[in-house]
Amino acid sequence: MLRSRVIGCGGYLPENTISNADLAKKIDTTDEWIIERSGIHQRHIAADGELTSDLAAAAARSALSDASIPSSEIDLLVLATSTPDNTFPATATKVQKMINMGSGLAFDVQAVCAGFICALSVADNFLQTGQAKTAMVIGSETYSRILDWNDRSTCVLFGDGAGAVLLRAQNNSNLSEDVGILSTCLHSDGDYYDALYVDGGVSTTQTSGYLRMQGKEVFRHAVEKLSTVAEEALCDAGLSIDQVDWLVPHQANRRIMDATARKLGLSDEKLVITVDKHANTSSASIPLALSVATSDGRIQAGDLVVLEAIGGGLVWGAGVVRW
Numbered sequence: 001m002l003r004s005r006v007i008g009c010g011g012y013l014p015e016n017t018i019s020n021a022d023l024a025k026k027i028d029t030t031d032e033w034i035i036e037r038s039g040i041h042q043r044h045i046a047a048d049g050e051l052t053s054d055l056a057a058a059a060a061r062s063a064l065s066d067a068s069i070p071s072s073e074i075d076l077l078v079l080a081t082s083t084p085d086n087t088f089p090a091t092a093t094k095v096q097k098m099i100n101m102g103s104g105l106a107f108d109v110q111a112v113c114a115g116f117i118c119a120l121s122v123a124d125n126f127l128q129t130g131q132a133k134t135a136m137v138i139g140s141e142t143y144s145r146i147l148d149w150n151d152r153s154t155c156v157l158f159g160d161g162a163g164a165v166l167l168r169a170q171n172n173s174n175l176s177e178d179v180g181i182l183s184t185c186l187h188s189d190g191d192y193y194d195a196l197y198v199d200g201g202v203s204t205t206q207t208s209g210y211l212r213m214q215g216k217e218v219f220r221h222a223v224e225k226l227s228t229v230a231e232e233a234l235c236d237a238g239l240s241i242d243q244v245d246w247l248v249p250h251q252a253n254r255r256i257m258d259a260t261a262r263k264l265g266l267s268d269e270k271l272v273i274t275v276d277k278h279a280n281t282s283s284a285s286i287p288l289a290l291s292v293a294t295s296d297g298r299i300q301a302g303d304l305v306v307l308e309a310i311g312g313g314l315v316w317g318a319g320v321v322r323w
């Protein structure tokens with residue numbers, strides 16, 4: 001059976017950072033409130049003219065360097081983003097050109113904060129069915145462009161960034177242990193379309209609009225849905241929570257991550273946290289966290305890693321990966 005094995009990870013964060021104290025000079029908030037409610041200390045913000053495609057291409061190059069392979073070996077590029085450069089074409093096709101991928105297929109996936117898990121699952125299906133051999137899966141966002149910087153309940157929570165994971169189809173029949181993506185599990189519920197949305201769009205206002213969120217409503221769903229879907233993905237892989245080495249959740253809120261880990265019965269040491277430095281980078285948060293935890297040596301070959309995310313839609317999902 002073909003499995004999608006992770007052969008490289010990369011990330012990119014814009015140079016410019018904004019601290020909570022910087023924000024408190026402009027809006028009615030405090031460093032204490034933001035840290036206590038979300039765990040965020042700072043966020044990175046793209047420079048003028050720095051686009052989602054620029055962030056994505058930088059993360060992709062970093063993943064290629066980590067895997068030590070040339071871009072010409074990629075035959076599938078799936079980019080998760082809800083802040084594309086243009087309405088169309090897919091930002092992925094721009095990135096395809098920027099990294100000199102050449103031939104192959106590139107397209108975008110739009111599932112907001114759950115975008116990376118959805119993109120990973122799509123790429124995994126391509127690789128498992130033999131439709132592609134080497135896939136670049138990217139999450140890249142410039143949320144600073146869709147934030148209402150006068151709305152303190154949302155603008156303090158998000159940041160810009162990109163992360164990328166390179167997958168390669170591998171036949172595991174001669175290995176003693178199954179490695180790669182072992183399962184992915186995805187759900188959505190359009191009843192909550194308005195819980196987290198952007199109040200603009202091509203077909204509605206012909207403007208790009210601003211992010212609006214019923215924070216408490218999203219929070220209420222997050223812990224329950226994330227723990228359930230993680231258990232579901234583990235069950236699909238024939239594994240149990242006590243076998244998990246690392247939980248790499250979407251980095252929206254420290255309280256959600258801690259509560260989910262507690263509900264799953266996982267200790268704090270198994271949780272990868274980057275929300276303090278990156279804030280919520282939507283679809284980029286998981287691949288960025290993976291890039292941090294692989295480059296600092298925490299995630300090692302053979303480790304069992306659970307990924308999980310929830311966001312606008314609502315869409316939520318989880319993936320189980322043997323590194």
Ligand code: UT7
Pocket residue numbers: 028029030033034037038113152153154156157196214215216218219222252253256280282310311312
């Ligand atoms: O990535 C997609 C998934 N998104 C999420 O997972 C986000 C889920 N939601 C959350 O993380 C939390 O709901 C928030 C961090 C957004 C908010 O935390 P909360 O504990 O739910 O706070 P709240 O919205 O109930 O607000 C409490 C108080 C309010 O004041 P009153 O009405 O009690 O007087 C807000 O006006 O905090 C006030 N407030 C602020 N105060 C200082 C809201 N934003 C701020 C702020 N600074 N930035």
